[in-house]
Amino acid sequence: MTDFGLDDVFVGVMKGVIARVNPEARIIDLTHAIPPFDILQAAVKLAESFSYFPEGSVHTIVVDPGVGSERGIVCMQSQGHLFLAPDNGVLTAVASTHGHEALVEVTDRGLFLPDVSGTFHGRDVFAPVAARLAAGLAINRLGASIAEIERIDIPSPRVNPDKSFEGIVLWSDRFGNLITNFRASAVKSHFGDERLVFRIGDKDLGGLHKSFGDVPKGASVAVAGSFGAVEICIREGNAAEFFQARRGTPVSVFAGTM
Amino acid sequence: MTDFGLDDVFVGVMKGVIARVNPEARIIDLTHAIPPFDILQAAVKLAESFSYFPEGSVHTIVVDPGVGSERGIVCMQSQGHLFLAPDNGVLTAVASTHGHEALVEVTDRGLFLPDVSGTFHGRDVFAPVAARLAAGLAINRLGASIAEIERIDIPSPRVNPDKSFEGIVLWSDRFGNLITNFRASAVKSHFGDERLVFRIGDKDLGGLHKSFGDVPKGASVAVAGSFGAVEICIREGNAAEFFQARRGTPVSVFAGTM
Amino acid sequence: MTDFGLDDVFVGVMKGVIARVNPEARIIDLTHAIPPFDILQAAVKLAESFSYFPEGSVHTIVVDPGVGSERGIVCMQSQGHLFLAPDNGVLTAVASTHGHEALVEVTDRGLFLPDVSGTFHGRDVFAPVAARLAAGLAINRLGASIAEIERIDIPSPRVNPDKSFEGIVLWSDRFGNLITNFRASAVKSHFGDERLVFRIGDKDLGGLHKSFGDVPKGASVAVAGSFGAVEICIREGNAAEFFQARRGTPVSVFAGTM
Numbered sequence: 037m038t039d040f041g042l043d044d045v046f047v048g049v050m051k052g053v054i055a056r057v058n059p060e061a062r063i064i065d066l067t068h069a070i071p072p073f074d075i076l077q078a079a080v081k082l083a084e085s086f087s088y089f090p091e092g093s094v095h096t097i098v099v100d101p102g103v104g105s106e107r108g109i110v111c112m113q114s115q116g117h118l119f120l121a122p123d124n125g126v127l128t129a130v131a132s133t134h135g136h137e138a139l140v141e142v143t144d145r146g147l148f149l150p151d152v153s154g155t156f157h158g159r160d161v162f163a164p165v166a167a168r169l170a171a172g173l174a175i176n177r178l179g180a181s182i183a184e185i186e187r188i189d190i191p192s193p194r195v196n197p198d199k200s201f202e203g204i205v206l207w208s209d210r211f212g213n214l215i216t217n218f219r220a221s222a223v224k225s226h227f228g229d230e231r232l233v234f235r236i237g238d239k240d241l242g243g244l245h246k247s248f249g250d251v252p253k254g255a256s257v258a259v260a261g262s263f264g265a266v267e268i269c270i271r272e273g274n275a276a277e278f279f280q281a282r283r284g285t286p287v288s289v290f291a292g293t294m
Numbered sequence: 295m296t297d298f299g300l301d302d303v304f305v306g307v308m309k310g311v312i313a314r315v316n317p318e319a320r321i322i323d324l325t326h327a328i329p330p331f332d333i334l335q336a337a338v339k340l341a342e343s344f345s346y347f348p349e350g351s352v353h354t355i356v357v358d359p360g361v362g363s364e365r366g367i368v369c370m371q372s373q374g375h376l377f378l379a380p381d382n383g384v385l386t387a388v389a390s391t392h393g394h395e396a397l398v399e400v401t402d403r404g405l406f407l408p409d410v411s412g413t414f415h416g417r418d419v420f421a422p423v424a425a426r427l428a429a430g431l432a433i434n435r436l437g438a439s440i441a442e443i444e445r446i447d448i449p450s451p452r453v454n455p456d457k458s459f460e461g462i463v464l465w466s467d468r469f470g471n472l473i474t475n476f477r478a479s480a481v482k483s484h485f486g487d488e489r490l491v492f493r494i495g496d497k498d499l500g501g502l503h504k505s506f507g508d509v510p511k512g513a514s515v516a517v518a519g520s521f522g523a524v525e526i527c528i529r530e531g532n533a534a535e536f537f538q539a540r541r542g543t544p545v546s547v548f549a550g551t552m
Numbered sequence: 553m554t555d556f557g558l559d560d561v562f563v564g565v566m567k568g569v570i571a572r573v574n575p576e577a578r579i580i581d582l583t584h585a586i587p588p589f590d591i592l593q594a595a596v597k598l599a600e601s602f603s604y605f606p607e608g609s610v611h612t613i614v615v616d617p618g619v620g621s622e623r624g625i626v627c628m629q630s631q632g633h634l635f636l637a638p639d640n641g642v643l644t645a646v647a648s649t650h651g652h653e654a655l656v657e658v659t660d661r662g663l664f665l666p667d668v669s670g671t672f673h674g675r676d677v678f679a680p681v682a683a684r685l686a687a688g689l690a691i692n693r694l695g696a697s698i699a700e701i702e703r704i705d706i707p708s709p710r711v712n713p714d715k716s717f718e719g720i721v722l723w724s725d726r727f728g729n730l731i732t733n734f735r736a737s738a739v740k741s742h743f744g745d746e747r748l749v750f751r752i753g754d755k756d757l758g759g760l761h762k763s764f765g766d767v768p769k770g771a772s773v774a775v776a777g778s779f780g781a782v783e784i785c786i787r788e789g790n791a792a793e794f795f796q797a798r799r800g801t802p803v804s805v806f807a808g809t810m
Contacts, residue, residue, distance in 0.1 A: 037303075037306075039726075040726060041726040042300065042558065042581075042583065042584070042585060043583070043585040043725075043726055044583060044585070044725045044726050045553075045582055045583045045597050045600070045601045046725075046726075047581075047583075048553075048580060048581055048582035048583055048601065049582070049601050049604045051580045051581075052580060052582075052601070052604040052605035052606070052609075053604050055578065055580060055605065055606050056604070056605065056606045059578075059606065062313065062317075064306060064309045064310060064313060065300075065305075065306055065309075066303055066306035066307070066310075067300065067301070067302060067303045067305075067306055068300070069300060069301040069302075072726065072727050072788075073788055081303050084303070085303045085306065085307050085310070088307045088310040088311050088314070088417065089310035089313065089314065090310070090313050090314045090317065093310075101788050102765065103763065103764070103765070104762065104763025104764055104765035104766075105763070105764075105765030106765075153762075153777075153778035154761075154762035154763030154764075154765070154775070154776070154778075155763055155764065155775060155777060155778045155783075156778030156779075159604065159778065160778075209301070209302045209304075210297075210298060210299040210301055210302050210304075210330065211330050245412075246362065246412035247361065247362025247363070247412030247413055248361070248362055248363075248412075248413065249360065249361070249362035249363030249364075249412070250362075259412070259413060260412070261411075261413060262411035262412075262413045262414030262417065262418075263414075267413075272330075272331055272359050295561075295564075300558065320571070320575075322564060322567045322568060322571060323558075323563075323564055323567075324561055324564035324565070324568075325558065325559070325560060325561045325563075325564055326558070327558060327559040327560070339561050342561070343561045343564065343565050343568070346565045346568040346569050346572070346675065347568035347571065347572065348568070348571050348572045348575065351568075467559070467560045467562075468555075468556060468557040468559050468560050468562075468588065469588050503670075504620065504669075504670035505619065505620025505621070505670030505671050506619070506620055506621075506670075506671065507618065507619070507620035507621030507622075507670070508620075517670070517671060518670070519669075519671060520669035520670075520671045520672030520675065520676075521672075525671075530588075530589055530617050
């Protein structure tokens, strides 16, 4: 997972380095379309995605605005998965939810390419280290144990005195579905069996549905999304365009009927 | 093949699931850039592409506006290839041309992920089933045989009383080449050895050429495209922009000279 | 490496053909986002990237405005790597820097798909030949040796009488970093220990830095980029937008202080 996009040779060259170091490594692209430097988005998407991969996977995250500065690089083991990343908070969501079984700072320069550039550690550091981890190198060979990673603030919804929840849109997906920072499970446990209304802008949406299939084509609907977040959707339409929403757009949910 | 794009983690997570279920599976991306819900485009591109893949390939198509509704999921064997797709017409072009050797509805929930979401069957249903098919699971283990798939209407050209053909632009490619719904072979057999004129907007193009190489740089030309369709092109230029054409833009062909 | 993009099935179909011919071939995408027909960009990026891949790699470059015309196809061995490409100059930068150990024109049609289209040699010629090379086919089985490839002009900086260097922006990357045609090593050997000023538009930037980390967030900086070129960057910003720069935008460097 990187914020490199696919328009340059960055991702391809990283894979070339991996193939040099470990010809047997199997590489899967999680995504390279994290917006540049968007550590929050990378952190949340990583936490939602990693458990669908085989145990022992080496999740290599290069969203790294601090490349070339003094930020460290860490390797964390959690739930039997390995996470190799700059120590900039991108592992916050995984660590907060699952803790870790091992955590080291990656300092053994003998594992890197001979010449480490100041701007492309994906190629010079992350790729060769990931390739060696995938070949079975033990995490404690990378450097000394540390106690904690850097953390970022992951925005969580606020509970109002009237028991309503106030959250935000985090981002939208390819289809224009608006991913909020409400966890569907949290909404359900907070409100129990009460009937719900979601509000975005001046629009109210009734209930939390399992799928778009519950509403007619073109209707807007709040859905318990496939990664656990509440999503505001328009069936076969584009909610991001319709609601002109982006990160930070307020969304609320309260008990009631429409 | 999906309409998921590469901006989200959807495709990566599907591959993670495949790797969990079948670590030996080899995954090739046909494309993930089918426009959202464009079953017609997926159907035609699949039919044009599948035979270039090894026999026994498991073509997994997730263009699925009806996810979470009551649409079925089917697996069809045709020409020694397997096709796993929502039963929404996306297999129409393959089935119309080649028929099928086997066809089942996919109903065995024991093959799916334990929790099937209402919005991401690519991950929860298609990926694990495709992984098992690639590992050799027999198609009849997926569910009961059915007689027919759902079909969509694939627009074909109209023959006018004056013997001219009237068709449309289906879409354009990366280079701005306009892919029409004329099959080059149908045009040739209809008109025989007569000289041809293609008309798009108020522009006439003479003849059906084998390649852009037949005309000077910047000239427009009708080409027998590499997947069998007639394409309207500008050599080293962008016909989609020049002709302001999109799906449905009329194109005709008639015998004559310019 | 192609200029096909990922919106169509072109790249996927090439991989299908490779898998048919050589099921063991490991395929890595260098990039498919070379702008259409931009031989210069492909040539430079290839030369910067290839050595990060394993020796023996078959670098297959399909940036081919002349497809269907009389241009030839060549296979060149250089530094133990194989390069399969149209003979249109796209191998200029590799050949100029490293020479070649073997060079043949690819003419054995028995290695191609049975029906070679006029517009998609990536599928019909390059993919099956690359697959066979990856399986160990000797380069001299492709066709007869030739002495030279076609070359393009790769713009190099000009040295002025006052000893300043004048170059240009070549392109920008995903982050908006402006890649110039200055090699950092050439700048350093030309100016030795003198202090440097880079000028783009009416903006002067002091010194050639190893990383963005040397300047505050939002500041512009000239960096010795990770592939050897001088890059004009804005730390965590977009220099391409800020400077409104594109290919050909003049950049100069001279001894001095700001």
